[in-house]
Amino acid sequence: MSLKENIGMVKEGLTAEEQFFEKAVVTEKFVKKYKNVMIGSVVVIVLVVAGNIIYNMNRASTLNAVNKTLVTLELNPSSKVAQDKLASLSPTLNDVWLYSQAVAHQDLKTLNSLQNSKAPLIGGLATYEAAQNSQDKAKLEAYAQTQGAIYRDLAQVQLAIILMNENKITDAHEHLSMIGIESPLAPVAKALMHYGVK
Known part of the structure; x- marks a missing residue:
């Protein structure tokens, strides 16, 4: 190897080392500048x-x-300790449990207390069940007028039957006519209008 070649190799080596150190310095500056952001x-x-x-x-x-x-x-459905524990762990699930028990035992007091439940659907269902169990025309009518009532048509049929028993045929027809033809209870309403209400 000649001296010229040796000097060229040394220059290339120094240039590579300089580039390495230059990149290290840039990286160090970057890390110092954004150290808190990276740690955060x-x-x-x-x-x-x-x-x-x-x-x-x-x-x-x-x-x-x-x-x-x-x-x-x-x-043990009557366990007060378990019911209190469920109420503290999941109030909405507790309302569902109370509703199921109230329906099974036709407990009007509990159904009335659940009418303002925060659990989805339970308030409306409890309102319907309380009105249906007590055969209260005003409550059934109020429930049937509620927007989004699940048992609206069933409440209308029950109102019509109560009115039929009171010989208020015109009012019964009016409630039965509120049931749409797409409702599953439409055949029942039609049958009551034809055969049950004259």
């Missing part, structure tokens, strides 16, 4: 992951406790 990002990610894990564990624990409480209530 890592901390936030760790906290989010840890929070999610803790939330899921707590949710699973609550779900297990609710399931055990429901099993206890199935075995």
